Amino acid sequence: MAQAPHKPSPKKLHIKTFGCQMNAYDSERMAEALQPAGYSLTDDAEDADLVILNTCHIREKAAEKVYSELGRVRLAKARRHHEGRDTLVAVAGCVAQAEGREIIARAPVVDIVVGPQSYHRLADLVAEAARGGKDLVETEFPAKDKFAHLPERPKGKVQASAFVTVQEGCDKFCTFCVVPYTRGAEFSRAPSEIVAEVERLALRGAHEITLLGQNVNAYHGMDEDGLNWSLAKLLRRLAEIPEIDRLRYTTSHPRDMDDGLIALFAEEAKLMPYLHLPFQAGSDRILAAMNRKHTIAEYEELIGKVRQARPDIALSTDIIVGFPGETDADFEETLALAARTRFAQAFSFKYSARPGTPAAKLDNQVPEAAKRERLAALQSLLDQARHAFDRATIGRRLDVLFEGKGRKPGQVAGRSPYLQAVHVEGPQELIGEIAEVDILAAGPNSLTGVIKSEFAWREPVQAAV
Numbered sequence: 001m002a003q004a005p006h007k008p009s010p011k012k013l014h015i016k017t018f019g020c021q022m023n024a025y026d027s028e029r030m031a032e033a034l035q036p037a038g039y040s041l042t043d044d045a046e047d048a049d050l051v052i053l054n055t056c057h058i059r060e061k062a063a064e065k066v067y068s069e070l071g072r073v074r075l076a077k078a079r080r081h082h083e084g085r086d087t088l089v090a091v092a093g094c095v096a097q098a099e100g101r102e103i104i105a106r107a108p109v110v111d112i113v114v115g116p117q118s119y120h121r122l123a124d125l126v127a128e129a130a131r132g133g134k135d136l137v138e139t140e141f142p143a144k145d146k147f148a149h150l151p152e153r154p155k156g157k158v159q160a161s162a163f164v165t166v167q168e169g170c171d172k173f174c175t176f177c178v179v180p181y182t183r184g185a186e187f188s189r190a191p192s193e194i195v196a197e198v199e200r201l202a203l204r205g206a207h208e209i210t211l212l213g214q215n216v217n218a219y220h221g222m223d224e225d226g227l228n229w230s231l232a233k234l235l236r237r238l239a240e241i242p243e244i245d246r247l248r249y250t251t252s253h254p255r256d257m258d259d260g261l262i263a264l265f266a267e268e269a270k271l272m273p274y275l276h277l278p279f280q281a282g283s284d285r286i287l288a289a290m291n292r293k294h295t296i297a298e299y300e301e302l303i304g305k306v307r308q309a310r311p312d313i314a315l316s317t318d319i320i321v322g323f324p325g326e327t328d329a330d331f332e333e334t335l336a337l338a339a340r341t342r343f344a345q346a347f348s349f350k351y352s353a354r355p356g357t358p359a360a361k362l363d364n365q366v367p368e369a370a371k372r373e374r375l376a377a378l379q380s381l382l383d384q385a386r387h388a389f390d391r392a393t394i395g396r397r398l399d400v401l402f403e404g405k406g407r408k409p410g411q412v413a414g415r416s417p418y419l420q421a422v423h424v425e426g427p428q429e430l431i432g433e434i435a436e437v438d439i440l441a442a443g444p445n446s447l448t449g450v451i452k453s454e455f456a457w458r459e460p461v462q463a464a465v
């Protein structure tokens with residue numbers, strides 16, 4: 001007699017995600033990979049049979065933050081143990097990659113350490129840990145294996161705005177950055193794999209796709225005929241998918257911003273007018289010390305070309321202040337570049353040494369007080385530019401993709417083509433849809449407006465007769 005298929009007993013999974021959108025994407029994929037083993041997500045760590053910390057190594061004291069979080073997990077695990085319930089604990093992400101076995105040595109509460117390229121092994125590792133397996137550390141590098149072996153994304157409705165990792169790792173070796181050490185060499189997924197994933201997301205309700213990569217514009221995925229696709233070619237192909245209305249990509253390196261990619265801002269209406277292009281420092285001397293492989297003149301030339309292709313583009317950037325050896329004069333150049341470029345958005349940070357990176361060994365570190373002062377001056381200038389950009393949209397009619405409830409009851413919130421947050425009074429049915437909004441006001445962090453014509457944006461499809 002045929003046996004009924006074995007159904008795994010239901011279990012709860014809690015994932016705490018630190019850091020960037022790529023980690024958020026990885027967390028989604030880990031949850032999906034564990035679904036066949038019976039795991040469903042919970043927001044409550046104490047309710048979870050499996051807790052995963054998906055860690056980030058970019059920010060200051062990243063490893064210390066993970067260990068203090070593990071202290072809380074240990075207490076939760078002890079409480080559950082007292083009630084006769086077991087908890088497995090896994091550390092994933094870049095701290096897992098960087099620290100490896102050291103994590104289990106310092107925090108014995110951890111059962112599994114899994115690096116970002118090994119998530120396809122997660123379900124097996126969890127099963128092994130559940131059987132009492134110890135010391136489970138998996139930090140191999142080949143990203144190819146991960147994408148080839150992760151399960152297809154499961155069915156069910158998805159967010160209107162979805163992320164898809166197309167590239168991982170980095171070969172640039174900026175002297176302040178851990179990514180080349182934690183994520184490994186550049187790897188691009190095959191175009192067919194990405195197109196299939198985006199088509200599946202489109203059928204499940206996604207209207208906007210953001211392509212992710214540590215160095216996304218270095219994308220060079222190889223197709224079945226052995227031809228390398230550029231990011232521009234991939235974007236053009238994805239724009240052919242009818243349900244997809246919007247495309248974005250992040251994060252780009254100035255060196256890989258080629259003319260084809262820039263031209264796409266003028267030629268492809270589905271590519272949103274938003275570009276995140278880090279410049280990190282405004283002086284050539286510091287850029288050379290950072291090993292950024294471009295000069296300020298080259299960066300500004302690129303910005304000029306991008307603005308020529310798409311004059312209304314919202315530019316965004318990353319800036320580090322107080323890199324070792326940065327003088328007041330160097331910093332003035334950073335301020336001047338930020339003032340000239342008028343960014344719509346910017347992410348600025350004080351330099352802090354990352355163990356294992358070349359810059360961490362430099363002895364001309366900038367005093368903390370100077371870094372603080374420089375950051376405050378820079379952020380004040382960046383805030384003014386952001387507000388000016390936001391105010392310039394008042395009176396315009398913009399397409400907004402609604403993604404969730406607004407701050408106040410009766411409001412819904414979404415994103416403009418320029419990635420600004422927009423709040424309007426409107427029905428919940430708008431969530432997941434694009435509607436035209438007349439922008440009325442710009443607050444400190446978002447815009448408010450009114451929907452142009454209620455329910456007129458998408459008529460129900462009539463059955464063919």
Ligand code: SF4
Pocket residue numbers: 170171172173174177178179180214215253
């Ligand atoms: S290009 Fe970006 S990811 Fe690569 S080393 Fe530099 S900062 Fe890190």
